[in-house]
Amino acid sequence: MWLTSKIKQVLLVLKPGKVTLNYPAESRPVPEGFRGQPAWDHTKCIGCGGCANHCPARTILTRDLCPEIRILFYDGARCMYCGRCADVCPEKAIVMSPEFELATGDRDDITQSLELFMLTCQRCGRCYDLEIKNAIDKLDLRGYRYDSLEARTVIRRSTERFAPDVLGETEAYRRPERIGG
Amino acid sequence: MTKDSLIRTLRDGFGPALTVSEGATPKRLVLDIDRTAFRAAALKLRAAGGRYMVGVGSDERDRRGAFGMIHLFAFDKDGFTVALRTSAPAETPEFDSIAPEIPAAGWTEREYMDLLGFTFKGNPKPKKLILADDWPAGIHPLRKEVPYNLVPPSAEDVAYELDEAPEGTTTVPIGPFHPSLHEPAHFAVYVDGETIKGCDYRGFMTHRGIEKLCQTQVSYNEVPFVAERICGICGSVHAAAYSQSVEEAAGIKIARRAEFIRTIMLEIERLHSHLLWLGVAGHLIGYDTIFMQSWRVREPIMWLSERLTGNRKTYGMIVIGGVRRDITPALREDILGVLKKVETEVGGLKDAVLKDTSIHRRTKGVGFIPREEAEAWSLLGPVARGRGVDIDVRRDHPYAAYDELSFDVPVMDSGDVWGTLVVRLLEIFESIKIVRQALDKMPSDGPLLTEVADVLPAYRHGLSMVEAPRGESVHYLITGPENRPERWRVRAPTYTNLQGVPRMLLDNQLADFPIIVGSIDPCFSCTDRVLVVDGRARSRRVFARSEIEALGRGRRKP
């Protein structure tokens, strides 16, 4: 019994032979519909902030510099490639690219930043809200957003109007590290 | 005991202290009881044959001035669950402990001592379970006033007090980092010569605070993606369990086709998880041939899930209301092809493994627990089925499309690691059978995703259980007013199985430690999901903490 199972094991090992791929010299093509790193098309994006609101990792940030310019900032270091941003984008401005070889020593290699010119029409920030049918996908923030691009954190606060003190507060924002000292 | 006779016995026993109501479905019984009778009622449910699942504590002071506490029991033979609920006033959150009689409740109680500041009178081991040893007293992170990203100052001179070692034993520390543990956890093993005489466990070192995060930061539809990342293996399991609990709480009915696709994903996940475990088990007993071969067989399944979901892991597929991607006719053929190949290969593996005497010697009689004790500790999944406990959520409390599918639940009576190994191997074939049936029976049309038309009502309760490869995963959800759960409790199978490990280790050889711990397929990441910060405090260190931090911070600066 011992010997037969050993013989079986030898066959088990010999039959398939070598299966290891010669990576990275040759890489396997990714299949259709692969969820790699998201990529933004700035010509399509209307800056509605839907992706930023619904990114589970909170890794898409928005900052309104003035009523006409909104910065959309994607920090790939925290992205988990779920594809939620691409799902909720009403303009199909985000595609999940086949890019997966993303290891890097410099996180700027995997960030993307869009400077969006927002038309002064009042659709800004609201067109997304109107189009969404799913009740639990509603936009939970309206108005101006001042996420901290420095600390790369979403600031859960917005105003209907531009408020310089909130901007100041945001720029000085640090993640809470210690209480008491 | 059937539901009606259970209700009758309890009514007789507790009279007006007890209110009986129907839960979200007829399979959910809800009992509201006075705090003074809480313990007695829990013991009665256990005596009536209820399997203790987990407890859920919640901070409801802002809306009703009280803390809530729920004990969940499953009646597997009769296919229903019981939620035994009580509440305590905000000033005195005290309950009577049920852990002396129901050992599986021990961790739940310790968890809420840490996280919500409850007191459980009579708990046999009221030590810290989850919070770091230097966490300041009086801060209970799951209370609503505590911010999710609070990091209190650390202290240098505190350490976990290990249990008293039994007379005449030596303590062998295993972990927090150890080659036989793939994630951080600390076991203090008390040995007499080579024989293990006891063990104390200190884990929860990598808390990610997922429950708190999802209760305060993200909204309903983002939680599935966070839930998936509770575990590196059971992605679909946690996403499905969470989605089902929301659907139950809010009364959302999803399309049948979506339920079938969920079932297929869950079984594909089981296939890859069992093959992964088989490899790791081989590796732990020093038998790397098995490791290499079963992982080779597993690889086509990973590539298959890449084609199904968009990435190697079974993530990103299941959301509230259904699934995100379809199984097209081409993918269907693809799945069948892969299954055929895997079935033959696993057949070869099984022949080679099951008759190998060296494997017999390393697993038979190792980690033995008799069936009664396995039941008392509420062991789950293959760990329980290898010890003669015939439970399987898929059959006992069907969810998704399992009610339409027929499959066997392998059970072994040997009560040891060998039993769990055989159970897992046989389950691979059952999973293949289930996927094939599901592909056949799946309705050919129907929406993949049912849109949620209304805002979800607040303060509804939902419970869902999913049979993960390692055993039952329980998600309990209380909906909240802010488009996110007010309370979301996750109990992964390892949380329960790990509590039984000290019992499994008893009187075994120290050399068998890796395979015994490995036999439950421990997933410390699933277990360590509750808290807000990681327990970084160690009493002894080579570097000063400030030096390490300075190094770490320097790297982090953009």
Ligand code: SF4
């Ligand atoms: S893929 Fe997911 S995690 Fe990454 S940016 Fe999009 S929504 Fe966020």
Ligand code: SF4
């Ligand atoms: S959801 Fe689409 S349109 Fe809206 S901000 Fe994001 S990328 Fe732009």
